[in-house]
Amino acid sequence: MFRRSTIFSGSVLAAALLLGACSDPPVAAPLGTGPNVLIQALDNTFRPGEMTVPAGATLTFSNVGRNDHNVLLSSGSGDWGVATEDFAPGDEYRVVLTEPGVYPYYCSLHATPDAGMIGVIEVVTATED
Numbered sequence: 001m002f003r004r005s006t007i008f009s010g011s012v013l014a015a016a017l018l019l020g021a022c023s024d025p026p027v028a029a030p031l032g033t034g035p036n037v038l039i040q041a042l043d044n045t046f047r048p049g050e051m052t053v054p055a056g057a058t059l060t061f062s063n064v065g066r067n068d069h070n071v072l073l074s075s076g077s078g079d080w081g082v083a084t085e086d087f088a089p090g091d092e093y094r095v096v097l098t099e100p101g102v103y104p105y106y107c108s109l110h111a112t113p114d115a116g117m118i119g120v121i122e123v124v125t126a127t128e129d
C-alpha cells in the first residue's frame with residue numbers, strides 16, 4: 001500500500017551506523033515510480049495545503065519552519081505520517097502513496113483534524129504512457 005522512510009532522522013541514522021554506513025545523512029533518492037512532490041511545513045501551515053498527485057508519487061514533507069511539527073492522518077487512510085521527534089526543523093519525511101484516494105492530514109501541535117495546520121492529498125490513478 002505504501003512505503004515510507006524518514007530521512008535525516010535519528011532512528012535512520014542510528015540504523016545506518018549499526019549497519020556500518022558512514023555517518024553522513026543518506027542521499028535522498030526517489031522512492032516512487034511517479035514524480036517527486038514537495039510539501040513544506042511552515043510555522044504554522046503546510047504549503048501547498050491541497051494537492052493532487054498520481055499514484056506512485058513520492059511526497060517529501062520538509063520542515064522549513066523554526067518549530068517542531070508532525071504529520072498525522074486525519075482519518076483512516078493508512079498509517080503513514082511522521083512523529084514530532086522525527087520532524088524537527090530541517091528534517092524531511094518521505095512517503096509514497098500508491099493507492100488512489102483522499103488523504104487528509106494535520107499537525108497535532110498546531111491544528112485539529114479540521115482546522116489549523118492541515119492539508120489534503122488526493123492520489124489519482126496514474127496514467128499509462
Ligand SMILES: [Cu+2]
Nearest residue numbers: 069107109110
Ligand atoms: Cu505544526
